[in-house]
Amino acid sequence: MGTECSCLAASPEKAGKEKLKNSKIIFVVGGPGSGKGTQCEKIVQKYGYTHLSTGDLLRAEVNSGSERGKKLSAIMEKGELVPLDTVLDMLRDAMVAKADVSKGFLIDGYPREVKQGEEFEKKIAPPTLLLYVDAGKDTMVKRLLKRGETSGRVDDNEETIKKRLDTYYKATEPVIAFYEKRGIVRKLNAEGTVDEVFVQVCTQLDALK
Ligand code: ADP
Ligand code: MG
Numbered sequence: 001m002g003t004e005c006s007c008l009a010a011s012p013e014k015a016g017k018e019k020l021k022n023s024k025i026i027f028v029v030g031g032p033g034s035g036k037g038t039q040c041e042k043i044v045q046k047y048g049y050t051h052l053s054t055g056d057l058l059r060a061e062v063n064s065g066s067e068r069g070k071k072l073s074a075i076m077e078k079g080e081l082v083p084l085d086t087v088l089d090m091l092r093d094a095m096v097a098k099a100d101v102s103k104g105f106l107i108d109g110y111p112r113e114v115k116q117g118e119e120f121e122k123k124i125a126p127p128t129l130l131l132y133v134d135a136g137k138d139t140m141v142k143r144l145l146k147r148g149e150t151s152g153r154v155d156d157n158e159e160t161i162k163k164r165l166d167t168y169y170k171a172t173e174p175v176i177a178f179y180e181k182r183g184i185v186r187k188l189n190a191e192g193t194v195d196e197v198f199v200q201v202c203t204q205l206d207a208l209k
Contacts, residue, residue, distance in 0.1 A: 013123055016092045020125045023095070024049075024104035024208060027111065029175055030133030031168045032161065033144035034190050035197060039133060040106045042198050047205055050098045053108040057090050058082060084116060088123050095124065104128075113171040114178050130179045131204065133197070135190040137165060 026049070028036045040051045061069040062076070068086070075082055087110070095105055107127070111117035120127075135143075141161055148156030155164060179185050186204040190197050 012092070012096075016096045016124060019096050019099040020092075023099060023102065023125065024129075025125055025127045026104060026106050026205075027117075027127045027130040027179070028106055028108045028133065029111075029130055029172060030190065031135065031137075031140045031172075032155075032164045033140035033142075033147065034133040034135040035143070035194070036108050036133050038194055039131075039188075039197060039201055040108050042194070043106055043201060043205065046202070047103060049104040049106050050095075050102040051106045051108060052091060052094055054087055054091065054110045057094060058087070061090060084119055087116075088119055091120070092124050111172075111175050112167075114174050117175055117178060127179070127184065129204065129208065130176070130185045131201065132176050132185050132187045133190045134187050139191055140165065 028040055030036050037053065040053075043049050044051050058072060058076075062073045063069070068090075072082055072086065091107070091110070095102075098105075107120075111120060117127075144156050144161050145158065147153070154160075176185055188197055188200045188204075
C-alpha cells in the first residue's frame with residue numbers, strides 16, 4: 001500500500017507536528033493572579049484564538065472519567081505531580097483537534113519551568129510569541145485574595161499564594177529569560193485596568209498578522 005503522506009502513518013507525535021507547523025502558538029506567562037486568564041478570555045473574543053489552560057485540561061480529563069483521567073486522578077489524589085509527558089500529550093491532542101479551525105493557540109500557564117518549554121518544542125512546535133503578563137507581587141496577592149472570595153479555588157488562600165509566588169519566581173521567571181534570548185518575549189505592564197492591559201495585548205497580536 002503506497003502511503004502518499006507518510007506523516008499520517010507515523011506516530012501521533014509526527015502527525016501532530018505536521019498539522020501544527022503553521023499555527024500561531026502564544027505562550028501566556030506571568031505570576032498567579034497577574035491576569036493571564038482574564039486577558040486570554042478577551043483575546044478569544046476578539047481574535048478567535050483557542051485558549052488552552054493546562055489546569056483546566058487536567059480537570060476536564062479527570063471529570064470525563066476516561067482511562068487517562070482515572071490515572072491522573074490517582075496521581076493527583078496522592079498529591080504527586082502529573083508527569084510532563086501526560087500534560088504534553090493532552091495539550092497536543094487538544095491542539096491537533098482544533099488545528100484546522102483555530103486562528104491560533106493561547107497556551108495559558110505553561111511552561112512553568114524551562115524544561116517544560118523545551119519538551120513542548122520537541123513534541124509539538126516552537127512558540128511564535130511569549131506574552132509576559134507582568135504585575136508586581138503586591139498586586140498579584142491583592143487580586144488573588146479578592147478572587148479567593150468567590151473562585152472556590154483551594155489554592156487562593158494566603159498560605160498557598162505565598163508558595164505559588166515562590167515557585168513562580170524560582171521556576172517560571174527563568175522561562176522568560178530563556179525566550180528573551182530568542183527575541184519573542186513581549187512584556188505587558190499588567191498593573192493597570194483589564195482594558196489598559198488589553199490595549200497592549202492587541203498591539204502585540206496585531207503585529208503578528
Ligand atoms: P491568572 O490567570 O494569571 O492567575 P486571573 O486572570 O484569574 O489571573 O486574574 C486574577 C484575578 O485578578 C481575577 O479575579 C481577575 O478578575 C482579577 N484581574 C485580572 N486582571 C486584572 C486587572 N488588570 N485589574 C484588576 N483586576 C484584575
Ligand atoms: Mg489562570
